[in-house]
Structures are given as C-alpha cells and as structure tokens.
Amino acid sequence: MAVLGVSGLFATETDDYDPSRFFAFYHDATACLVHNGRTLAAIEEERLNRDKHTNRFPINAIRACLDASGTDARDISHVAYFFEEAYTDQDIAREALDDPGMPLVPSRTLLHQRITEATGVDLSDRPTSFLTHHETHAASAFYDSGMSSALIVVSDGNGERDGICVFAGDGDGIRLLHAYNRSNSLGHFYTAVTKYVGYKNFDEYKVMGLASFGDRSVYRKLFSELYAFGPDGNYALANDRVVKTLIEEVGPPRRHDDPITRVHKDLAAAAQEAVERIGLHVIEHWLRRTGLTDLCLAGGVAQNTTLNGKLLKLPGVRRVFIPPSPHDAGAALGAAMIIDRRLHGRVHDVFSPTAYLGAPLGDDEHIRARLDAWGDFITYERPEHLERDVAAALAGGTVIGWTQGRAEFGPRALGNRSILADPRPAENRDRVNLMIKQREDYRPFAPVVTAPDAATYFELDGAEADHSYMGFVVPVREEHRAGLGAITHVDGTARVQALREEQNPRLYRLLKEFEAVAGVPVLLNTSFNNHAEPIVQSVDDAVTSFLTTGLDLLVVGPYVVQRTDTPAEALAKSRLEIPRFCQVVRTVDRHGENQVIIRTSRPNRRTPVSAVLAELLREGGRISDLPLAADEREELVREVRRLWDNRLVVVSPS
Missing domain, CATH: 3.90.870.20 (Carbamoyltransferase, C-terminal domain)
Structure with missing residues (x-):
C-alpha cells in the first residue's frame, strides 16, 4: 500500500480556478508515491503539461507516478498534502473575495475530486492528511540525508505563518525548535530584489549569478539598514520597506529589456551578502545551541547554492545535506515521507537512493x-x-x-x-x-x-x-x-x-x-x-x-x-495545435479586431497572430492543407516557427 504525496493548487485545464491568481502560491505542483520507506516515483506536473512552475493540480503527474511505479490506484492507502487544511481553505476564500464567480469548495473535497479525476478511483475514504508546510520540507531533507540526527533549517517565501523554521531530527522523527515569522522571510526579501533588478518570480537564481559581477560594498549600508540582528539567533528584516527604499535611494526598477548596469550587479551582490549574513546568523546560533554537527537544508532559499557553499566552511559542521528537490516539489515528497514514517517507522536509511525518480523515456x-x-x-x-x-x-x-x-x-x-x-x-x-x-x-x-x-x-x-x-x-x-x-x-x-x-x-x-x-x-x-x-x-x-x-x-x-535539410517543408506538413495553457482569442477594441494567443497561466502575455494561423490553431490543421500562394505559405511557416520557438504552438509531425 502506497502513500500519495501532493503539492499544487486545484486548478485544471477545464475548471473555474484561475491558476494565474495563485501564481506565487502552490507552485511547482507535484505527485509522489512512497511505500514502506522507499520513494517509488516523484514527478513534477510541469514536465508533463509543459507549463513552467505550474500550480495546476498534478493530474498528469499522479497518472505518471502510478505508471512509472506499476502501482494500482486502488493500492493508495493514504493521501498527504503539503499545506495545512485551514490555511488552504482560507487562502482560497481570500481569492474568492475578488471573484464572486469562483467556486468555493473545501480543499479536502477538492483534493479528493481531483485525485478521482486523475485515477478513476474514489479515494475519499482513504486517510487524508494536510500537513504543516515547513515540516514537509524538513522531512524531504532529513529523511533522505542518511543522518541519524541533524539540525534542519527550512527557509523559503513562507509557510502558513513562518519564513524560517528550525527543526531537530533524530530516530524519533522531526521536532520544531523555533519559527521565524513570515514578515522576516529571506525568500520574500530576495524576490523583492529580483523583481527590482528586472526579473520575475522564480528568477532568483539569475540574481545569484549576477551577484558575482558586483561589488558588495556599494549598497551594503543601504541593505544593512533594513535588517538587525538580535540575541539567540533572532533578527528583524523590514521586507515592507525593501522596494520603497530601492526606488527612493537607487531609482526606478529595471525593465526586463533594459541593459544590465553596474548598479544592478552591485545591488545583486549586496542583496546576496545580506541573505548570507542573516542565514549564517540563524544557522550558527542553532548549531551552537543544539550541539548538533550535521545540517540539512530545504525550502526555496536552500537553492541559493552560493550560501550553501559557505556552510561547508562553518566551524564544527561535520556534514551538510541538501536534497535534489528542496523547493515545493520536494514538499510533496516530504508529506508522503511523514505519513509513511508514521505507518512503518524507519525502514531504510534513506527513502530515495536515486534522484532519477521521474517519468521514464520509454524502451x-x-x-x-x-x-x-x-x-x-x-x-x-x-x-x-x-x-x-x-x-x-x-x-x-x-x-x-x-x-x-x-x-x-x-x-x-x-x-x-x-x-x-x-x-x-x-x-x-x-x-x-x-x-x-x-x-x-x-x-x-x-x-x-x-x-x-x-x-x-x-x-x-x-x-x-x-x-x-x-x-x-x-x-x-x-x-x-x-x-x-x-x-x-x-x-x-x-x-x-x-x-x-x-x-x-x-x-x-x-x-x-x-x-x-x-x-x-x-x-x-x-x-x-x-x-x-x-x-x-x-x-x-x-x-x-x-x-x-x-x-x-x-x-x-x-x-x-x-x-534533415528540409525543416520548412516538414513544418508545413505538421499538425498545429494550441498548448494546454494557452487560448486563441479574437479581441475587438476601438482600434479594430485582432487575433491573439493568451497564456491562461502566468505570465499572462498576449501574442498577436495572423487570422489565418488563428483559425488553423482552432481547428488543429496543417499549413499544407491551405490554398496559399508560395510567398503566403513561406510567411506562415516563419510565423509558426517564431511561435514554436516560444512554445506557443504545439507541432505534431505528420
């Protein structure tokens, strides 16, 4: 009997839950299957629906996990979700305030409905656990570390209430030592700087790479005035002032097509230094306080590999472990691990002896x-x-x-x-x-x-x-x-x-x-x-x-x-369709009528398309079937190629 771990929202391609409204939440939707101390499969929905960082419910990923592991859906004995139930219900209710047409259904009911859609089996009678978000992250790291005891630090945008949680893990499981309020989130701080520098959510790694080109000292004072260290590993971080301070002291935010200047490099460097200083302040305190020498990290901030490298040099640290999926996809696995440990105890040293847990390529x-x-x-x-x-x-x-x-x-x-x-x-x-x-x-x-x-x-x-x-x-x-x-x-x-x-x-x-x-x-x-x-x-x-x-x-x-050397001819003979996360829409305004492709998930870009191609995409046809002159056909092939490069059309070979 297997435990199904799930992360993501409850939106699908056909229902009324607009995934763009929840873009910063419930992202990286994932399904995982765990059985008797072993991870059978762990698959992110984005790999299958091709929508990066998707928060749509992982219907395809659940099916793929069952297929990859050879598990029958009726053998799922428990379901585990990566956030608390009351928090999830309240989150959906808050969004419903802005959209009276959005259905308001309890998250437990929605979870069971979506799993039934994915599997064809009603699992609503199976025990279903909604778990604390940061605990699921902690489990994903500690239970795959092979460590008998460790300090576990989880840092991300936020859990239900917290921006950082510190845990201790041992043979009896995981226990919370301290929680830092979400208002002090390192993840939110870094995201604010990321957006100011001209990038978007999930582009924090770009700022980390840019930081190496900058001078940390230039904006050190500006950032140091936004945070203060307290005793016992505490700190205060004025996230509510970050953007205001940057605009007032540095100037307008960069647009994505503006050149990257020395200012942006220096800001990235100083922001990276601030995250490192705060992170090390917290971690060093709890290492001293607990006397533990092994360390696990998880959460989005654990993807800051520059900070992670500095942890290897901390005095007194014997071992450091960061799982291959420290972000919210890993929280789905952590949720399943928690329930499996409750059922079976510690069966193996690690749940996942390999990171190759995804869908197979095929024979x-x-x-x-x-x-x-x-x-x-x-x-x-x-x-x-x-x-x-x-x-x-x-x-x-x-x-x-x-x-x-x-x-x-x-x-x-x-x-x-x-x-x-x-x-x-x-x-x-x-x-x-x-x-x-x-x-x-x-x-x-x-x-x-x-x-x-x-x-x-x-x-x-x-x-x-x-x-x-x-x-x-x-x-x-x-x-x-x-x-x-x-x-x-x-x-x-x-x-x-x-x-x-x-x-x-x-x-x-x-x-x-x-x-x-x-x-x-x-x-x-x-x-x-x-x-x-x-x-x-x-x-x-x-x-x-x-x-x-x-x-x-x-x-x-x-x-x-x-x-081959005939790509244009091949493209003309291929079937063209619209991606799952896009729509072809006719718009009419005072300037006239237009045909556009609209992404139904973030970023909600509108891309103009020709009327001929719009109709072709609606019908799912081929360029070669159209009665076009040679020059018209060549232009349409070029248009399709541009859209294909940006994954706004799906090309299926003839």
Missing part, C-alpha cells in the same frame, strides 16, 4: 517509433559505441542534447535530461547561453565530474557533503580554472555535480570516454530546455527542443539524431 522500441514519427525533420542511427562516439563529438566542439531513462526529480539536470558540452573552451559558455539556451550571457554553467576525480578539480574540503545534486557552489582549483573556462564562473567557482558510477552508469562511461580524448573527466552540464519551457520529459519534447535551438546533435536512449 528502445518506443523511442524508435517516436523518432520515426519525426522522420521529415530528422534522421537517426544507433552507433555501436555510443559513449565513445559522443565523447569524440563533444571534444570536437559539438553541443549535444542528452536524454536517457527516468527523468530527474527536481530543478537540476543531473544527466538524464541534459545539454552537454566540452567544459574547456570559455566560448562554449557564451555559445550555449546565447545560441542554445537563449538566456543572459553572464549566467554560469555547472560541471559534472566523476566523483573519484572531483577533488582534483574542485575544492571540496570542509564539511562532508553529497555533491551529487548540484547543491553547492565551490571553488574551482586555481590551476584548473583556465582549462575549464566554460564552467568556471567569474569568481572562480562552480556548482559541481560529482557523479558516482552506480548513480548513472551510461553518463559515467561518457565522462571516462571524454577523459580519454580530452584529458578531463568533466563535462558542462545544463538542463535540456530552451528559455520558454520546463526541462524536456518525452522523446517528442527532446526532438522539439533540438529542432528549435542551436544544438548540434541529439542523443535519445541509444540513438544519435541529426536534422
């Missing part, structure tokens, strides 16, 4: 069938020596999309849904940033390295840590920085993934083959997606991303894929 026959379907766009072959051939291509400058097995759980690509490149030439960083990922040129890339060789290239001294999940920024050894130019950040650091052979044998073989031709068992490893989509999940996702980026080759399972 070789399935992969081949999907590649055949894209035959107008691609050709493929199955080389006898896959890893050797791919390593040679990488060493020769080829950038490759690499897709294998079950997807990773969490926001990091750990080698099953990755873009891989030679880590040596610094120009590869710019090439992957601008031509392939289509993102800011300052952002760093992570390396993956064979674990036995990791300390040769990276400074891993200090506290012991599991570097399997890219959770820590550490220095690249000075003698290797020039030779690893593509993965060494401007400050001489990298967010390293140290891979053990048993974790991912095929990727490990590729690293060793690359070492044989290039001299280093290291590769540049970044998530396989473009700027407009989540990490790829399926064969079709991988082919789509390959065809709409500057990738040179695609590897899917044992197959190596290349483009």
